Amino acid sequence: MTGAYAGFVNSAVGTKLAAQLGLPRPVRLRRYAADAPLVEGPVLVAGLADAPVAEHVRTLLSDEGVEVVDAVPAGSRLGAVVLDLTTVTEPGDLDLVRVVLAPAVKALRASGRVVVVGADPASATSVAQAASRRALEGITRSVGKELRFGATANLVLVAEGAEANTDAAVRFLLSGRSAYVDAQVVRVGPGTPAEPADWALPLAGKVAVVTGAARGIGASIADVLARDGAHVVCVDIPAAGESLARTANRVGGTALQVDVTAADAGQRILDATGRHGGLDVVVHNAGITRDKLLANMDESRWDSVLDVNLGSILRMNEVLLGENGIRDGGHVVLVSSIAGIAGNRGQTNYAASKAGVIGLVDALSVDADLVRRGISVNAVAPGFIETEMTAKVPFATREVGRLLNSLSQGGLPVDVAETIAWFSQDANAGVTGNVVRVCGQSLLGA
Amino acid sequence: MAASAKPRRAAVIGGNRIPFARANSTYAKASNQDMLTASLEGLVARFGLAGEPVGEVTAGAVLKHSRDFNLTRESVLGSSLAPTTPAYDVQQACGTGLEATVLVANKIALGQVESGIAGGTDTASDAPIAVNEGLRETLLALNRAKTPGQRLKAVARLRPGQVVPEIPRNVEPRTGLSMGEHMAQTAAHWGVTREAQDELAVQSHRNLAAAYDRGFFDDLLTPYLGLTRDQNLRADSSVDKLAKLKPVFGRGDGATMTAANSTPLTDGASVVLLGSDEWAAERGLPVLAHLVDAQTAAVDYVTGHEGLLMAPAYALPHLLERQGMKLQDFDLVEIHEAFAATVLCTLAAWESESFCRDRLGLDAPIGALDRTRLNVNGSSLAAGHPFAATGGRIVASLAKSLEERGSGARGLISICAAGGQGVMAILEAA
Numbered sequence: 001m002t003g004a005y006a007g008f009v010n011s012a013v014g015t016k017l018a019a020q021l022g023l024p025r026p027v028r029l030r031r032y033a034a035d036a037p038l039v040e041g042p043v044l045v046a047g048l049a050d051a052p053v054a055e056h057v058r059t060l061l062s063d064e065g066v067e068v069v070d071a072v073p074a075g076s077r078l079g080a081v082v083l084d085l086t087t088v089t090e091p092g093d094l095d096l097v098r099v100v101l102a103p104a105v106k107a108l109r110a111s112g113r114v115v116v117v118g119a120d121p122a123s124a125t126s127v128a129q130a131a132s133r134r135a136l137e138g139i140t141r142s143v144g145k146e147l148r149f150g151a152t153a154n155l156v157l158v159a160e161g162a163e164a165n166t167d168a169a170v171r172f173l174l175s176g177r178s179a180y181v182d183a184q185v186v187r188v189g190p191g192t193p194a195e196p197a198d199w200a201l202p203l204a205g206k207v208a209v210v211t212g213a214a215r216g217i218g219a220s221i222a223d224v225l226a227r228d229g230a231h232v233v234c235v236d237i238p239a240a241g242e243s244l245a246r247t248a249n250r251v252g253g254t255a256l257q258v259d260v261t262a263a264d265a266g267q268r269i270l271d272a273t274g275r276h277g278g279l280d281v282v283v284h285n286a287g288i289t290r291d292k293l294l295a296n297m298d299e300s301r302w303d304s305v306l307d308v309n310l311g312s313i314l315r316m317n318e319v320l321l322g323e324n325g326i327r328d329g330g331h332v333v334l335v336s337s338i339a340g341i342a343g344n345r346g347q348t349n350y351a352a353s354k355a356g357v358i359g360l361v362d363a364l365s366v367d368a369d370l371v372r373r374g375i376s377v378n379a380v381a382p383g384f385i386e387t388e389m390t391a392k393v394p395f396a397t398r399e400v401g402r403l404l405n406s407l408s409q410g411g412l413p414v415d416v417a418e419t420i421a422w423f424s425q426d427a428n429a430g431v432t433g434n435v436v437r438v439c440g441q442s443l444l445g446a
Numbered sequence: 447m448a449a450s451a452k453p454r455r456a457a458v459i460g461g462n463r464i465p466f467a468r469a470n471s472t473y474a475k476a477s478n479q480d481m482l483t484a485s486l487e488g489l490v491a492r493f494g495l496a497g498e499p500v501g502e503v504t505a506g507a508v509l510k511h512s513r514d515f516n517l518t519r520e521s522v523l524g525s526s527l528a529p530t531t532p533a534y535d536v537q538q539a540c541g542t543g544l545e546a547t548v549l550v551a552n553k554i555a556l557g558q559v560e561s562g563i564a565g566g567t568d569t570a571s572d573a574p575i576a577v578n579e580g581l582r583e584t585l586l587a588l589n590r591a592k593t594p595g596q597r598l599k600a601v602a603r604l605r606p607g608q609v610v611p612e613i614p615r616n617v618e619p620r621t622g623l624s625m626g627e628h629m630a631q632t633a634a635h636w637g638v639t640r641e642a643q644d645e646l647a648v649q650s651h652r653n654l655a656a657a658y659d660r661g662f663f664d665d666l667l668t669p670y671l672g673l674t675r676d677q678n679l680r681a682d683s684s685v686d687k688l689a690k691l692k693p694v695f696g697r698g699d700g701a702t703m704t705a706a707n708s709t710p711l712t713d714g715a716s717v718v719l720l721g722s723d724e725w726a727a728e729r730g731l732p733v734l735a736h737l738v739d740a741q742t743a744a745v746d747y748v749t750g751h752e753g754l755l756m757a758p759a760y761a762l763p764h765l766l767e768r769q770g771m772k773l774q775d776f777d778l779v780e781i782h783e784a785f786a787a788t789v790l791c792t793l794a795a796w797e798s799e800s801f802c803r804d805r806l807g808l809d810a811p812i813g814a815l816d817r818t819r820l821n822v823n824g825s826s827l828a829a830g831h832p833f834a835a836t837g838g839r840i841v842a843s844l845a846k847s848l849e850e851r852g853s854g855a856r857g858l859i860s861i862c863a864a865g866g867q868g869v870m871a872i873l874e875a876a
Contacts, residue, residue, distance in 0.1 A: 241674075255491035262661070
């Protein structure tokens with residue numbers, strides 16, 4: 001957690017003043033640590049009717065040695081609440097949310113979690129059911145705004161028959177890996193998730209490619225993928241080779257100096273993965289900004305941003321997703337941006353490319369060939385992330401960007417990387433076509 | 447060794463270097479160890495060797511501080527290679543990098559190691575400066591002194607002139623002549639013209655610039671301290687521009703050697719990854735080429751019998767005879783451009799019937815070289831020449847060029863060195 005405001009409200013005087021004035025008080029978020037439990041404290045698991053997902057959640061929590069409770073235990077604080085509402089059929093069913101969550105939220109620890117599980121409104125069999133299912137989104141997003149001290153609320157929407165595919169999503173949302181993911185809707189569909197031999201190494205034996213890996217978010221992605229067990233081929237432009245080598249050596253991976261906009265970039269990346277026996281994960285992270293108001297936007301700013309952030313991905317995918325490319329059951333992860341959802345002044349070119357990425361995810365995730373091959377395609381959309389790039393934003397704009405979200409702070413590159421690593425898990429194969437914002441429930445584009 | 451047990455050939459897997467910088471510029475504060483470590487780090491990253499040991503690392507520097515007695519091992523310890531990787535230093539003036547490659551390759555060929563890294567580094571900026579010889583003797587005498595009287599006697603030998611330090615000079619100790627002056631004598635002997643030298647220099651810059659433009663160095667080079675290309679490279683170099691420069695070596699009207707057709711003092715480092723075919727295959731690493739043969743030679747330049755930098759001319763016939771080859775059989779030839787005149791004198795010598803007969807003992811001249819096969823991706827006149835780093839630069843670049851030409855393509859490397867020495871090697875595309 002950084003920033004002038006965060007420093008002030010966490011000082012002796014600042015803490016008192018912030019409490020009196022009701023100012024937002026950012027706390028240090030619970031993040032992944034090798035020796036930390038999945039959740040700290042007991043988890044309340046509840047559900048409506050036969051609550052088919054709740055049973056899976058209870059099992060996975062027991063496997064992790066986490067205490068499962070049916071009600072708020074006296075004198076104890078909860079680590080998380082999981083509420084299975086997949087069986088809601090009419091608005092009257094929603095009252096259970098109030099009944100369960102009201103006392104639970106009060107008893108929630110710092111960096112606690114609320115995970116609501118519902119069914120996809122699109123597959124509802126009645127209007128009342130569709131309305132009730134959709135209501136869960138409004139509830140979750142509002143709870144996200146009410147929670148304090150780094151706690152988050154997220155919604156998992158399960159497709160018909162995919163109840164058993166929710167483990168990886170629930171684990172992620174309960175864990176410190178999802179620290180900056182707040183008020184998001186994760187859709188879990190069919191697919192054939194494969195549980196890892198060791199949940200501590202969910203990417204063991206996998207070969208991943210990360211573009212733009214020399215520094216910033218890309219370097220963090222390489223770190224987290226390698227931590228989770230993958231061999232990472234780190235790609236960046238030749239001019240960034242010195243930082244790229246540092247990343248690659250730190251993660252025990254390989255450095256490949258290639259400009260993603262080169263005509264043969266896809267083939268060169270594929271060749272580089274050949275020596276590791278194949279390609280399982282592609283993370284298209286490379287991106288640039290060349291900001292200018294549209295009225296003053298020149299051709300080179302426009303073209304370079306569109307080509308690096310979008311055109312190059314389309315070209316590389318021809319090879320990387322081809323028959324000799326990524327293995328069946330592999331994962332493609334793209335990096336969109338909150339600017340691609342909400343738009344941003346001075347970023348028509350950037351927003352075009354990042355919105356384009358979402359369109360690309362939409363199309364590829366239903367591509368018949370990729371679906372047949374079991375390849376998932378998802379994107380993250382980072383909000384305000386503390387990087388070298390955001391450090392250059394003017395002071396006032398930067399502080400506002402940090403504070404305009406439910407967690408009252410900027411995210412870290414590792415937060416984006418954690419979400420990408422989760423999209424890269426075979427255990428998460430039921431999740432495709434998702435765009436998950438890593439934004440702490442930013443008010444922008446919400 | 448039994449005649450049947452033919453040694454295997456060492457594979458050149460790839461290489462890495464940092465861009466070469468002009469002396470007292472971007473790398474002015476980088477030490478030999480810094481640069482060699484940076485080159486190793488880029489190589490380790492390129493081939494995914496972090497945390498792994500290799501059989502050995504062999505490298506060296508020509509201008510070396512006394513503190514760098516274990517330069518290569520210290521660089522290994524500062525790199526991401528496993529700390530269990532042994533290392534040793536070699537030094538053969540400008541032949542250091544190529545000699546190191548031959549040493550590692552020979553150990554691989556004999557099965558003494560399965561893999562190794564050869565290289566070299568040199569800084570003309572962060573040069574070792576020693577205390578004046580008189581001061582050194584006085585200080586050593588003071589160190590040996592046991593009684594106050596002896597100490598006083600030693601201190602009494604201090605003289606004001608002794609504060610002048612010893613700065614390394616590019617001079618042959620036995621002749622007192624700089625390498626450039628030696629070369630100027632040889633150039634005059636062979637009648638090498640100013641125009642021919644300038645043309646060669648321009649071609650070197652053009653070839654290097656073209657290689658950069660086509661991305662040839664993308665997997666041969668890792669940027670360092672903000673430098674992404676060789677600092678000496680002048681893509682817009684032309685014979686007209688070079689013609690305006692005043693000669694810096696030689697005397698009078700016959701002086702032909704300028705700052706542009708001589709290599710500048712340079713800082714940089716390079717390394718080459720070698721291994722057995724099996725070692726490479728186990729790791730899925732590419733084999734670009736194999737080291738086929740190597741030969742060193744030395745000439746008597748002290749008496750003036752031969753030019754200081756002409757030793758490679760003498761090494762070649764041995765290689766050709768052993769390999770049953772002609773010079774013209776090589777697909778590519780790399781002759782280190784210490785000076786443009788070095789290359790031109792060497793080529794002229796090979797074309798000379800009398801030189802080949804009287805000096806090399808051959809029945810017929812070695813003959814002319816198709817110049818389109820010479821230094822096709824530029825050489826030291828454009829890239830610069832950090833002495834010990836040149837060998838590694840050439841080995842890796844040539845191996846890649848041969849691989850591009852296809853299996854079986856052969857290339858020759860020729861590097862002249864101070865002390866009247868020369869190192870040559872033959873690579874063959876895998």
